[in-house]
Amino acid sequence: MDGQEPQTTAPNLFIPPPNLPPATNSTSTSPAPPIQPITRPPSLATISDSSIDLTATDSLSQ
Missing domain, CATH: 1.20.5 (Single alpha-helices involved in coiled-coils or other helix-helix interfaces)
Structure with a gap:
């Protein structure tokens, strides 16, 4: 159980970063200039x- 808890935390932390870069690039590129x-x-x-x-x-x- 303890081994699964840290593993679950690691995947969760790694999932947000990948989603943030693409969203930030697309959002920053379009709304930033206007x-x-x-x-x-x-x-x-x-x-x-x-x-x-x-x-x-x-x-x-x-």
């Missing part, structure tokens, strides 16, 4: 541009 360029750049770029434009316009206007 999420970073679309979500981060646009939000930061839009906020920065708006803040810069308003500041620049106000300074120039004054």
Whole structure:
């Protein structure tokens, strides 16, 4: 019984790693590019541009 317990633990630990790499690669490859360029750049770029434009316009206007 003791011998089976460690063996069962070992297989369980080895099973998750193989499943994680493929899932991470597929998920990271697809959602990674669209999420970073679309979500981060646009939000930061839009906020920065708006803040810069308003500041620049106000300074120039004054």
